[in-house]
Amino acid sequence: MAMTQDDLKRAVAQAAVAHVPADCIVGVGTGSTANFFIDELGKIKHRIRGAVASSEASAKRLQGHGIEVVSLNDAGSLPVYVDGADEITRHLHMTKGGGGALTREKIVAAASKKFVCVCDASKLVDVLGRFPLPIEVIPMARSYVAREVVALGGQPRLRTGFTTDNGNLILDVSGLSILNPVELETALNNIAGVVTNGLFARRPADVLLLGTADGVQTLTA
Numbered sequence: 001m002a003m004t005q006d007d008l009k010r011a012v013a014q015a016a017v018a019h020v021p022a023d024c025i026v027g028v029g030t031g032s033t034a035n036f037f038i039d040e041l042g043k044i045k046h047r048i049r050g051a052v053a054s055s056e057a058s059a060k061r062l063q064g065h066g067i068e069v070v071s072l073n074d075a076g077s078l079p080v081y082v083d084g085a086d087e088i089t090r091h092l093h094m095t096k097g098g099g100g101a102l103t104r105e106k107i108v109a110a111a112s113k114k115f116v117c118v119c120d121a122s123k124l125v126d127v128l129g130r131f132p133l134p135i136e137v138i139p140m141a142r143s144y145v146a147r148e149v150v151a152l153g154g155q156p157r158l159r160t161g162f163t164t165d166n167g168n169l170i171l172d173v174s175g176l177s178i179l180n181p182v183e184l185e186t187a188l189n190n191i192a193g194v195v196t197n198g199l200f201a202r203r204p205a206d207v208l209l210l211g212t213a214d215g216v217q218t219l220t221a
Contacts, residue, residue, distance in 0.1 A: 006036075008120035008211030009084075013037040015209045015216045016082045019116045022047050025075045027108040028062060029083020030055040030101035033118050037082050038062055052078060054108045055101040056165050072111055081112035084119050085205075086131045086198070092117065092205040092221040093181045097134030097198030100164050106196050110203055117205035121212045128181055132172035134159070134198040139169050141193020148191045149173055152184075168195055 003011075013036035020026050020041070028038060028051045038058065041051065042065030050068035052075050053059035059069045072078075083105055085094040094117065096102050109115050133154070137145045146156040154173040162170055178184055181201035188197040208219040 003213055005120055005122070009033045009036045009118070011216050012118040012120070012209040012211040013040045016116050016118050017041070017044060019080050019082070019114065019207065020044070020048065021079050024048055024079045025050045025052060025070050027052045027078045027081030027112045028054065028058050029081065029105055029108075030058050031084045031099045033084035033120075034058060034082070035061060037118060038065065038067075041065065041067060050075075052108055054083065054104040055099070057099075057101075072108060078108070078112040080114045080116060081109050082116045082118060083109070085117050085123055085200075087125050087128050088117060088119060088123055088205070088208060089125060089128060090219065092208055092219070093128060093199070093201040094205060095128050095131050095133055095178075095198050096200055097136070097170070098131070100134070100159070100162060100170055102134055102198045103136050103164065103166055103196045106200065106203070109200065114207065115203070115205045116207045116209060118209045119211065121210055124210060128178040128199070129176045132157070132174045133176055133178070135171045135173060135188060136164055136166070136168050136195040136197070137171055138193045138195065142169055142171070145191055145193050146171060149188075152176075152187065166195065
């Protein structure tokens with residue numbers, strides 16, 4: 001029987017548990033694959049001290065498993081952060097933020113010694129940009145940032161009816177062929193009013209656990 005996408009996500013989530021040191025506070029991402037990882041963490045909760053969540057949704061799911069949620073300010077540096085991606089290249093550069101948690105995800109990733117990305121094979125691409133790139137913006141800067149993005153060749157669209165956990169808006173930008181993700185990540189973050197964008201290239205993943213029909217493949221940068 002063919003494996004479903006959920007089967008692949010569950011397989012990489014199970015594989016990610018091996019990267020979690022005993023007695024640690026673990027950084028946890030947001031989204032469908034991260035949810036499978038949270039469910040796996042629930043099975044080993046006696047082996048960890050707690051978790052730092054990158055969204056309110058993940059915090060609720062962790063607490064539902066009886067895992068203590070710790071603020072990043074109290075946790076300090078984390079040994080590992082586990083999260084999914086909307087797109088990822090073999091250089092382990094990613095686009096993230098389809099779920100709208102990109103800013104907190106980027107902060108927790110930055111504070112972690114190792115970033116383990118978990119996703120199914122459909123997310124692996126040669127060039128980023130097919131999936132619209134999310135940008136979190138301060139509300140008053142929405143139209144200014146949109147104009148600046150158009151000047152860079154992108155087509156921004158406001159994510160309607162959505163507010164981030166930080167109280168901000170999301171512009172989803174299509175039409176970008178992202179050949180130099182590090183450069184574009186920097187350029188977008190330099191636009192006044194941008195909180196951050198969904199390119200994770202300056203701090204890429206260290207390990208990619210890729211769910212395929214032939215099992216979980218491990219890629220490193």
